[in-house]
Amino acid sequence: MxxxxxxxxxxxxxxxxxxxxxxxxxxxxxxxxxxxxEVSVSKALSKEEIDCANIFVRTTRRNSEGRFIVTLPLKQDESTLGKSREQVEKRFYSTERRLSKNNKLRDYYVYFMPEYEELNHMSKTESCDNSHIEYFMSHHGVLREPSLTTKLRIVFDASCQQQLVTG
Known part of the structure; x- marks a missing residue:
C-alpha cells in the first residue's frame, strides 16, 4: 500500500x-x-537513595519565617567528618593575605559577609568546645569583573580533606 x-x-x-x-x-x-x-518506568531506588529520602521526609521542616530547615544526609556517621577547624583556619588566613593584596576583592568581601549573615546563610560562632561535633566549611571568593550582577562569587569547599577524629 x-x-x-x-x-x-x-x-x-x-x-x-x-x-x-x-x-x-x-x-x-x-x-x-x-x-x-512512552512513559518510562522508574528504576528501583538504591538503599542509599531510600535512606536519603527517609531523612528528608523525617527531618525537613519550615521555620517561622517560612524557610526550609533540612538535615544533610551523611553517608557515614557524623564523627567521620573529622576536625575541620584547623584546616579552615589555615585557609582563612590565606584568604586574609589575598584580601590584603587586592583592595577591590576585599571591598566585595566586606560587603558580602554581612549580607550572608542577614540572609542567615551563615552565623558567627562565639566559642567552640568539644562537647559536640562541629564542622567548619572553608570558602573563598572568585572575582568576576565582567559580570553585571555578581562581581564576587563565593565558593564553599565542603570536600576539603580533614584530619579524622580517632578514638
Whole structure:
C-alpha cells in the first residue's frame, strides 16, 4: 500500500517521488513516535537513595519565617567528618593575605559577609568546645569583573580533606 501527501503550494517544487512512501515507512515512523512518547518506568531506588529520602521526609521542616530547615544526609556517621577547624583556619588566613593584596576583592568581601549573615546563610560562632561535633566549611571568593550582577562569587569547599577524629 502506498500513501501520498499533496500540497498545492509545493506544486512544481517537489516531485511525486518525494511525496510518496510505503505503509512500512509510516509504520516505522509511528512506532518511533510511540517509543519517544512512552512513559518510562522508574528504576528501583538504591538503599542509599531510600535512606536519603527517609531523612528528608523525617527531618525537613519550615521555620517561622517560612524557610526550609533540612538535615544533610551523611553517608557515614557524623564523627567521620573529622576536625575541620584547623584546616579552615589555615585557609582563612590565606584568604586574609589575598584580601590584603587586592583592595577591590576585599571591598566585595566586606560587603558580602554581612549580607550572608542577614540572609542567615551563615552565623558567627562565639566559642567552640568539644562537647559536640562541629564542622567548619572553608570558602573563598572568585572575582568576576565582567559580570553585571555578581562581581564576587563565593565558593564553599565542603570536600576539603580533614584530619579524622580517632578514638
Amino acid at each position: 502506498k500513501w501520498a501527501v499533496r500540497n498545492d503550494t509545493l506544486a512544481g517544487q517537489v516531485s511525486d517521488d518525494e511525496l510518496t512512501g510505503t505503509s512500512s515507512d509510516l509504520q516505522k515512523t509511528l512506532t518511533k513516535f510511540w517509543e519517544v512518547e
